[in-house]
Amino acid sequence: MATELTVLPTQNLEAFKGVKKLPVEEYFTSGHRTCQGCESALVMKLMAKAAGPRTVILGSTGCMYVANTTYYSTSWVVPWMHTQLGSSGSAAVGTAAGLKALMRKNRIKQEPINVIAFCGDGGGADMGLSSISAALTYPEYNFLILMYDNESYANTDIQLSSMTPYGANTTFSPPGKARRILHKRWKKNMAGMLAAGHPECRYVATVDASYALEMMNRIRKALTIGGPTFIHSLDPCPKGWDYDPIQSHDLGELAVETGVWPLFEIEDGVLKFYGKSKSIAQGRKRKPVREYLLRQGRFAHFTDEDIDYFQKKIDLMWDRWLIPGAVCIEMGDDIRKQLTRAEQEVAAAEAKQ
């Protein structure tokens, strides 16, 4: 029987130390047809650059498929394959398993190959949730699933997904005379949910392409740590969010500065905020969400009342959640009491020493 390789080694992708140290090579280049100012396309570019040439990328149906791989003008320099809308998890598992079997049987060269499957928020948080969740339970395969979140089913003409913010105007939730707000659901905590539910998943992070270097380094960390990993990026989408494309970068920053999009990473079960979210967690004042919301046409129908409601929810997330942006559970009184008692006991024991 062939040599047993339970877990393949991963590439050791060290963090890029500064923008000036970035390699010039691109693995996602020209030829795509995304909208001007499309942050998701930028995410693809940064993701491919971070991963490097020994990589296989799989993409589920959505803008990043339809607009990026037009026949004859594919923008992918690394091998790329389409997967079904809800299949990013399965695509990652299948590709990693196939490569592993062939390496184990010495049919292809043994080497660490990055496997990355990406999906949009519709494909990932709705239809593909089960497939991603299953994928994150296979410790024997190395891959990253990246969910690029433009907060709508963008490719099919901006329909709401379970990642669309409360109240947003989409083609499935247009404000009307009788009902100003048709979409009253609050966004799920994908990264937190996946981290909490998958003990074998060693790395989960949220990223934002406005902070490009940090984002790329998180991708490198996920690929290096190995096993199944997950990254969730928030991507301003000029078409769906309805703003001038020149503002994409600003909106990405504002999402973080207003506290709407907390940046964190969970490595081997340990959670850390990073970037501006770290200082927010440490007490830095958040910008009002009004600044973020009113720069986007999709919230143009919001009244002050709606904005206040949104602000209240964000405040709640930062002030009351167990982990802002990740775990929306508050501690009950008995647990809080238990914890205080335990803390008191520790303090008493320490005092005795």
Added chain:
Amino acid sequence: MSVSTKAAPAADQEMLISGCAAIAQALRLSDIDVVTAYPIRPYDTVMQAVAKLISNGEMDAEYIVAASEHDQFEIVKHASAVGARVFCGSSGVGWMYAMEAIAVTPALRLPMVALVGNRALDDPGAFGCEHNDALCVRDLGWMLTWVDTAQEALDTALIAYRVAEDRRIFLPCAIGADGAFLTHSEVLVKVPNKEKVDQFLPKYDRGDKMLHPDNPITIAPQVNEDWVMEIRKQNDEAMRRARGVIQEAYRDFHKIFGRQGGNPFVESYMAEDADVILFGQGTLSLPVKVGVRKLREQGHKVGFVRLRWLRPFPTPEVQETLSRAKAVGVIDRDYSFGSPNHGAVLYNEVRSALYDLPKRPHVISFVCGLGGREVTLDSVTEMSEILLKVAKTGKVEQPNYWIGVRG
């Protein structure tokens, strides 16, 4: 005295196993690389057998218990794209749940081999055999074959890999196996040795279509309306070529293993001189053959033709074996609601295949054995009598009959 160091090839081993376990043996012998499992009766017995082979170290494959049939088929689809030999399958509604992944596989030209342990579609909840599940891929570009015995199941699985992975074809292949009647019944099966299988089945080589950093291709780009016609046409050309490649594969199989010598596409039983012929696929051949023998003893010229490959459809063989009869009764373990003549799927296929003949037999549709209902000797007699009457009078009173339905 010279001593030969070459070990004599081990003889076939005879094992008392079910149809599903026989397929598992074929998978072991084919050295598959990635296999996925998800429970649904009756197909899942093949995965139970595979799991046992893996846990005993008799088979070296990535064995993945998936979270759904959709996941199962997507996982192997992608593993096949990087060059791995793969297997998976399902039954009834499970096969339907995977349909999206199943539908895209032929266009990707991935030679996945899958088992459909045929099962009625829920609702009403039923575990019994019906062919409508597998028949859903009839028009999707999959090759589709039906097996009758556990031996045929094992042999066909080996042949399926050989044909599907042939570079001239690169199409997925589904093997239909009647739920319970074949999947679960144990019989003696000749399990060949690995050397013979290696002689018959080369390693899967995806060549320049392999997805790998050394071969950075883009698979399944968006073609919109510009190229769909061409892609479908190529799929069709591969399907047309499959006929010859299947014949080649059976020829070689016969040479190496000494079995599967007859016509690969149809099995003809007492049909050469028959006035009336029953036609069908799968395990109903057993009661039909017994019935035909009995009727022959009574002097009736009845015969039976069993279809072995539905896609590619063996038009010449079907024409040839059926054209001499006066009446043909197509027994379907499936139904096509509202179809021409309110017939079933095979019936309409056969009628279409015979249409161009200068002299055509009458063709009657018999819907029989749905949901796993037994096809009895009485049913066979009833159907034969209807056909004999048509042959005698030259008149078709009714184009279709439901056989064995309670009043």
